[in-house]
Amino acid sequence: MxxxxxxxxxxxxxxxxxxxxxxxxxxxxxxxxxxxxxxxxxxxxxxxxxxxxxxxxxxxxxxxxxxxxxxxxxxxxxxxxxxxxxxxxxxxxxxxxxxxxxxxxxxxxNLSPLIENRRKFNKELIEALNYKQNLEFVSKIGIDFETIKYLKRFFVLLVVVNSKTLLELKRSLPEGVLLISEKVKEDVNIALILSKTEYAEKISRIIGGLELVQIKVPEEKISVNEEIKKLEKKIGELRQKITELExxxxxxxxxxxxxxxxxxxxxxxxxxxxxxxxxxxxxxxxxxxxxxxxxxxxxxxxxxxxxxxxxxxxxVKEKDAPSLIVNKPVIKSFENITFMQGPANYHEIDPTPFVFFFFSLFYGFMYADLGGGLLIIALGLFFYLRSAGNLRQWGILLVTVGCASAIFGILHNEFFGFPIPFVHYQPVIELVKHGVGLNPEGLTFVLQISIIIGIAHLILGILLRLINGILASNKEDLVLAIAYLTFYISGVFLLYGLWVFGMNIGAYSSSQQAILGIPAYLYSKIFSISALIGLILILLARYIAKRLEGEEHIEAKELLGEGAMEVFDSITRLLSNTISYLRLAILVIVHSVFLLYLGSVVNLYLGNPIITTVVVGVALVLGNLGIAVLEGFVVFIQALRLHLYEWFTKFYYGEGKPFRTFNNEGLITKVKFKLNK
Structure with a gap:
């Protein structure tokens, strides 16, 4: 698109x-x-x-x-x-x-007074709790407020201090100042400072500088224990107020x-x-x-x-113009996958519609189960109906791939490891003979189909590179795409002929037997020559592109060196890319094996029909749920990998500048203007 x-x-x-x-x-x-x-x-x-x-x-x-x-x-x-x-x-x-x-x-x-009061009462509660704890320390070492009040001619302070700061406090106090301390718990000390009133200001500055907590001595005549009881009452009242506010x-x-x-x-x-x-x-x-x-x-x-x-x-003539990508709702949900590689350029085809088709195809092919597909559809509908924003898009995507799984499940006649209930028909793809085991013919079929799908997918990717090269007037992409198409398609036909002759090169190159209506000896020569032409084009692609662009000064040796590396890379990469699509077949085979082993529990007998029924039922339910979760995730990752690493790399840059719209719709909010237009 x-x-x-x-x-x-x-x-x-x-x-x-x-x-x-x-x-x-x-x-x-x-x-x-x-x-x-x-x-x-x-x-x-x-x-x-x-x-x-x-x-x-x-x-x-x-x-x-x-x-x-x-x-x-x-x-x-x-x-x-x-x-x-x-x-x-x-x-x-x-x-x-x-x-x-x-x-x-x-x-x-309406709300600020409540919040401010809560903040205020919480602060008072913390202060009261700290003061109460400090008074308990004072009570523990036997100091009484009445005794301190008798020392009217002196400056008296009670402070809470840790062991390290206590040493610093002792060094900082002037000579003639008395400091008595006692440890009340691990790394917590109560210190009594006694001095002449003339040192009061200096001592206060020292206490402030060390950020020590002072224990306030009440003005009224009251004992430490009475003050603690008074605080407990205040703490209870504060907690009550905070609870009411909360x-x-x-x-x-x-x-x-x-x-x-x-x-x-x-x-x-x-x-x-x-x-x-x-x-x-x-x-x-x-x-x-x-x-x-x-x-x-x-x-x-x-x-x-x-x-x-x-x-x-x-x-618009600018190459860096923004990209406005508009897709139908179902296809749009697959933009989540496309945008993992970035948005398309303005002069580039948006691959999302192809991602929609092939991702669904891959997912359904690998997880072919009507029951599992229905579970994924249910999960997708839940997200779509109950969520908002981007999660709804993921919900649509899950419904789509769930439908693909269900369709392939019908083709396989597969429902949680058993034939689809109430319907009797010969499956189109018979990978499993229920109650017997895997079907060798079915295994061969899915392996062949997975390779064919992979070849089609890769050819599409190279074709998109060709089209993008034309749209963007990118001569290098244009020439390389033609070269890759020539080499890859020729290579596919060449290897197909070799497969027909059981990998016998001698018979392949000399036989009169027809392959696709062409004698084998002629067929092999045609596609060998065209594959060689493709490799030569890959070697010269960058040089040809520079010539087509009209550049005068061309570093021919450098470009041919890059082309030689490209030739080696193209042979190994295209071969490995094609083989990688075998994972489509491997995962559907693994799925079938899992279900075969799980289905074997129906033959289990534990001596009691009721117990056997319950155990078998629980095993089937939990087993299928486990398989659905595990395979649903693994299959998603593999379908994603085939797109990101095998396909997108053939044509997609993903360096576009997103079209920046004005947005009037949030997660739960929509805005309209009734301005006369």
């Missing part, structure tokens, strides 16, 4: 209409701003600052309330998320920003959970949208914007913006 064709649009508008243009651009969505400079006007700077502040405030509020703004797979699997969608409609962008200000203000009024906050969090997530998405999306608005050239009274739009929407764009802007369009 070609990438969406674009045109370059230039918009000239006055500053008074700029807000209106911004609103229309965000609503239009499909406008990729060209970042000529970083200039912005006052309106956008104001919006950026406001939306940035609102996003930060909502994020802090969500953190305080323990609200997750993103959900993972486990959240959906454990049914912790009930997705709720929000749709907003605004007259223009300014109204959106004002509404956000209003909403965050209401949230702050209940209120938990209730508010539950009631406003998705409201807050939605507002956060709304602010974040529009912050990114307004950040995307960059003017091409600053003028005194006017604003110029430049960007790309889909060519097929050019007339719609003119209708929407002609009342506010002067418009100018030109054809």
């Amino acid at each position: 070609p990438i969406e064709k674009l045109v370059k649009a230039t918009l000239l508008t006055d500053r008074q209409r700029f807000d209106n243009v911004v609103t229309k651009l965000i609503d239009f969505k499909l406008f990729h701003t060209i970042e000529v400079g970083q200039d912005r006007i006052e309106n956008t700077e104001e919006y950026i600052q406001t939306l940035s502040r609102i996003s930060a405030e909502i994020e802090n509020l969500a953190n305080e309330l323990g609200i997750k703004r993103e959900f993972g797979v486990m959240d959906y699997l454990t049914n912790k998320v009930q997705v709720k969608t929000y749709s907003y409609e605004f007259k223009d962008f300014r109204e959106l920003v004002e509404e956000l200000k209003k909403k965050i203000s209401e949230l702050q009024i 209940l209120k906050i938990s209730y508010e969090s539950k009631m406003r959970y998705f409201d807050i997530i939605s507002l956060y998405e709304l602010a974040s999306l529009q912050y990114l949208n307004i950040l995307n608005i960059k003017i091409a050239r600053p003028l005194k009274n006017y604003v110029i914007l430049e960007g790309y739009i889909p060519k097929r929407y050019k007339s719609d764009f003119e209708k929407i913006f002609s009342s506010d802007c002067f418009l100018e369009f030109e054809e």
Whole structure:
């Protein structure tokens, strides 16, 4: 599929209409701003600052309330998320920003006092607990507040100090200052400092510098134990207040959970949208914007913006233009695989439709089981119906590959290791004779089919390189693709003929027997010569490409050296790539062997029919679930590997620049503007 064709649009508008243009651009969505400079006007700077502040405030509020703004797979699997969608409609962008200000203000009024009080009471609780612990240390060593109060003519301090800091404290105190310490637990000491009042300020600075905790002596006449009891009462009251606040906050969090997530998405999306608005050239009274739009929407764009802007369009000639990839929903889900290699270039075919077909084919071929396919479909439907965002795309992908598994399961007549119930027919691919074992003819068939599929897949990859070379005027890709096609197709036919003659080269090269309607001796010569031509083309490809591009100074020796390496690499790589597709057959055979061994438990008898039935039933259920999980994952990885390492490397660069749209849709949030167009 070609990438969406674009045109370059230039918009000239006055500053008074700029807000209106911004609103229309965000609503239009499909406008990729060209970042000529970083200039912005006052309106956008104001919006950026406001939306940035609102996003930060909502994020802090969500953190305080323990609200997750993103959900993972486990959240959906454990049914912790009930997705709720929000749709907003605004007259223009300014109204959106004002509404956000209003909403965050209401949230702050209702929730900030609760959060602030919780923070305050938690701080008081920590201080009270620490003070209580320190008083318990004081009580443990027998110091009483009444005794300290008798020392009115002296400066007296009680501090908590660790062993290392205690040594530093002793060295720091002036001469004539008395310091008595006692260890109350591991690396914790209570120190009593006694000095003349004239040293009070200096000692206080030392205590502050060492960041020591002072034990406050109450003003009223009270013993240490009485103070501890008083603190215990206060701690109980604080805990009660905190519990009440937690209940209120938990209730508010539950009631406003998705409201807050939605507002956060709304602010974040529009912050990114307004950040995307960059003017091409600053003028005194006017604003110029430049960007790309889909060519097929050019007339719609003119209708929407002609009342506010002067418009100018030109054809896209830039090689580094962004790529707008548009696929149908089912095919779009496979973009997750394509984008592992990066998006396609503007002058490149998007391979996602081919990925959709072949990935599904590979998955179904390797995991051919109607029951397993239905399990994967169920998992995919769960993600699609219960999740949001990119997880829904993965849900569609799982449903697709599950359908492929189910179809191949029907072809194999396979349902969790048994024939499909209530239906009796001869399987199209009989890999297993149920109750007997593996079918040798079926094994040979799947091995042959896997190689044929691999050859077709690799030829498609090289053909795509040829087409991409034409589209991008890349002479090197064009010549190399022709060379590879010539060599590979010739090699395939050559090896096929050799296989027909049981690898007997002598008979192959001299026999009159027809292969595909051509005498073998002639057939072998034709494809030997064409394969040799292909290798010569590979050797000279870079040199020929430079000539076609009209370069005057060509390093012929260097290019021929690279070509020689390419010849050796192409022979080994194409052979190993083709053999790699045998994993399609190997994995479906492994699947059949697993199910054969698992199916053998039906012959088990434990002396009691009830116990036997229960044990066999549990073994079959758990065994099939285990096989489904293990094989479902392994098969996915192998199908992925065949694309990433065997196929994409034949043609795909994946160095495209994604088309940067304006986004009005988040995980649970949708925005529309009712601006007159």
